[in-house]
Amino acid sequence: MKKFILLTLLFVASLSVSSCDLGDDGESYIYVPLKVVSTDLPESFDLNKTYHIKVTYLRPNDCTYFEGFEITKQELTTRNVVPVGAELSDNTGCKDTNDEVDAYFDFIVIYTDTYHFRFYTGEDENGDAQYLEIDVSVNETHVPAE
Numbered sequence: 368m369k370k371f372i373l374l375t376l377l378f379v380a381s382l383s384v385s386s387c388d389l390g391d392d393g394e395s396y397i398y399v400p401l402k403v404v405s406t407d408l409p410e411s412f413d414l415n416k417t418y419h420i421k422v423t424y425l426r427p428n429d430c431t432y433f434e435g436f437e438i439t440k441q442e443l444t445t446r447n448v449v450p451v452g453a454e455l456s457d458n459t460g461c462k463d464t465n466d467e468v469d470a471y472f473d474f475i476v477i478y479t480d481t482y483h484f485r486f487y488t489g490e491d492e493n494g495d496a497q498y499l500e501i502d503v504s505v506n507e508t509h510v511p512a513e
Contacts, residue, residue: 397453397456398434398451399427399453399454400450400452401426401451401487402425402488403422403488406501407422408420408501409503411505412504413506417474417476418475420472421471422436422471426465426466428458429461430455430461431454431455431461433450433451433468436448436450436451441485442483443478444480444481445484448484448485448486476505481503481505483500483502484502485499485500
Protein backbone atom coordinates (compact mmCIF):
# COMPACT_ATOMS: atom_id res chain seq x y z
CA MET A 368 0.00 0.00 0.00
CA LYS A 369 2.88 2.37 0.82
CA LYS A 370 4.34 1.80 -2.67
CA PHE A 371 0.98 2.63 -4.26
CA ILE A 372 0.66 5.91 -2.33
CA LEU A 373 4.27 6.84 -3.11
CA LEU A 374 3.82 6.08 -6.83
CA THR A 375 0.56 8.07 -6.89
CA LEU A 376 2.22 11.07 -5.24
CA LEU A 377 5.15 10.92 -7.67
CA PHE A 378 2.77 10.67 -10.62
CA VAL A 379 0.72 13.67 -9.45
CA ALA A 380 3.89 15.68 -8.79
CA SER A 381 5.25 14.92 -12.25
CA LEU A 382 1.95 15.98 -13.84
CA SER A 383 1.95 19.28 -12.01
CA VAL A 384 5.50 20.03 -13.18
CA SER A 385 5.20 18.87 -16.78
CA SER A 386 1.71 20.12 -17.57
CA CYS A 387 2.44 23.81 -16.90
CA ASP A 388 4.23 24.54 -20.17
CA LEU A 389 2.34 27.54 -21.51
CA GLY A 390 4.47 27.81 -24.61
CA ASP A 391 4.74 30.89 -26.80
CA ASP A 392 1.99 31.25 -29.36
CA GLY A 393 3.81 34.20 -30.92
CA GLU A 394 1.22 36.83 -30.00
CA SER A 395 1.78 39.47 -27.38
CA TYR A 396 -0.21 42.53 -26.44
CA ILE A 397 0.45 46.01 -25.16
CA TYR A 398 -2.05 48.15 -23.28
CA VAL A 399 -2.95 51.45 -24.90
CA PRO A 400 -5.20 54.34 -23.85
CA LEU A 401 -8.21 54.83 -26.11
CA LYS A 402 -9.52 58.30 -26.99
CA VAL A 403 -12.93 59.31 -25.66
CA VAL A 404 -15.26 60.91 -28.19
CA SER A 405 -18.25 61.55 -25.92
CA THR A 406 -19.96 60.47 -22.74
CA ASP A 407 -23.53 60.39 -21.49
CA LEU A 408 -23.66 61.76 -17.96
CA PRO A 409 -26.79 63.02 -16.20
CA GLU A 410 -27.04 66.69 -15.22
CA SER A 411 -27.05 65.64 -11.58
CA PHE A 412 -26.59 62.56 -9.41
CA ASP A 413 -28.60 61.35 -6.44
CA LEU A 414 -26.56 60.49 -3.37
CA ASN A 415 -26.01 56.76 -2.74
CA LYS A 416 -27.23 55.68 -6.17
CA THR A 417 -25.40 53.74 -8.87
CA TYR A 418 -25.25 55.05 -12.43
CA HIS A 419 -24.48 53.13 -15.63
CA ILE A 420 -22.22 55.61 -17.48
CA LYS A 421 -21.91 55.38 -21.28
CA VAL A 422 -18.60 56.32 -22.87
CA THR A 423 -17.96 56.42 -26.63
CA TYR A 424 -14.31 55.84 -27.57
CA LEU A 425 -12.31 55.40 -30.78
CA ARG A 426 -11.04 51.93 -31.67
CA PRO A 427 -7.99 52.86 -33.77
CA ASN A 428 -7.58 49.57 -35.65
CA ASP A 429 -8.87 46.03 -35.91
CA CYS A 430 -6.03 44.72 -33.70
CA THR A 431 -7.12 46.70 -30.63
CA TYR A 432 -9.63 45.24 -28.20
CA PHE A 433 -11.37 46.97 -25.31
CA GLU A 434 -10.18 45.73 -21.93
CA GLY A 435 -11.95 48.07 -19.51
CA PHE A 436 -11.60 51.43 -17.84
CA GLU A 437 -8.84 52.85 -15.71
CA ILE A 438 -10.60 55.19 -13.30
CA THR A 439 -8.34 57.06 -10.92
CA LYS A 440 -9.29 59.30 -8.04
CA GLN A 441 -7.35 62.58 -8.27
CA GLU A 442 -9.13 64.39 -5.44
CA LEU A 443 -12.16 63.59 -3.28
CA THR A 444 -14.63 63.93 -6.18
CA THR A 445 -12.35 64.21 -9.22
CA ARG A 446 -12.06 61.14 -11.44
CA ASN A 447 -9.83 60.57 -14.46
CA VAL A 448 -11.44 58.06 -16.83
CA VAL A 449 -9.37 56.31 -19.50
CA PRO A 450 -10.68 53.48 -21.69
CA VAL A 451 -7.93 50.87 -22.07
CA GLY A 452 -7.35 48.63 -25.05
CA ALA A 453 -5.11 45.63 -25.65
CA GLU A 454 -3.31 45.93 -28.98
CA LEU A 455 -1.26 43.28 -30.74
CA SER A 456 2.36 44.33 -30.29
CA ASP A 457 3.11 43.25 -33.86
CA ASN A 458 0.28 45.10 -35.57
CA THR A 459 1.74 45.12 -39.09
CA GLY A 460 -1.36 43.47 -40.59
CA CYS A 461 -3.86 45.70 -38.82
CA LYS A 462 -6.28 47.94 -40.67
CA ASP A 463 -7.07 51.44 -39.39
CA THR A 464 -10.72 51.66 -38.41
CA ASN A 465 -11.32 54.61 -36.05
CA ASP A 466 -14.65 52.99 -35.16
CA GLU A 467 -16.71 54.73 -32.50
CA VAL A 468 -17.59 52.12 -29.88
CA ASP A 469 -19.74 52.39 -26.76
CA ALA A 470 -18.70 50.96 -23.40
CA TYR A 471 -20.16 51.36 -19.92
CA PHE A 472 -19.01 51.50 -16.33
CA ASP A 473 -20.96 51.66 -13.08
CA PHE A 474 -20.40 54.62 -10.78
CA ILE A 475 -21.61 54.84 -7.18
CA VAL A 476 -22.22 58.34 -5.78
CA ILE A 477 -20.94 58.46 -2.19
CA TYR A 478 -20.04 62.14 -1.71
CA THR A 479 -22.27 65.21 -1.64
CA ASP A 480 -19.76 67.46 -3.44
CA THR A 481 -19.95 68.03 -7.20
CA TYR A 482 -18.08 65.33 -9.15
CA HIS A 483 -15.51 66.46 -11.70
CA PHE A 484 -14.93 63.88 -14.46
CA ARG A 485 -11.92 64.06 -16.78
CA PHE A 486 -12.27 61.74 -19.81
CA TYR A 487 -9.05 61.10 -21.77
CA THR A 488 -9.23 62.44 -25.35
CA GLY A 489 -5.62 61.97 -26.46
CA GLU A 490 -2.41 63.96 -26.35
CA ASP A 491 -1.51 67.40 -27.62
CA GLU A 492 1.54 68.17 -29.79
CA ASN A 493 3.73 68.23 -26.65
CA GLY A 494 2.61 64.78 -25.52
CA ASP A 495 0.46 66.13 -22.67
CA ALA A 496 -2.78 64.32 -21.92
CA GLN A 497 -5.98 66.14 -22.91
CA TYR A 498 -9.37 65.63 -21.28
CA LEU A 499 -13.08 66.22 -21.84
CA GLU A 500 -14.08 67.69 -18.47
CA ILE A 501 -17.62 67.50 -17.09
CA ASP A 502 -19.01 68.47 -13.69
CA VAL A 503 -22.03 66.70 -12.21
CA SER A 504 -23.73 68.06 -9.10
CA VAL A 505 -25.16 65.81 -6.40
CA ASN A 506 -28.70 65.97 -5.03
CA GLU A 507 -28.78 65.04 -1.38
CA THR A 508 -31.73 62.94 -0.40
CA HIS A 509 -32.91 63.57 3.11
CA VAL A 510 -34.78 60.98 5.10
CA PRO A 511 -37.56 62.71 7.07
CA ALA A 512 -37.25 62.47 10.84
CA GLU A 513 -39.88 60.37 12.57
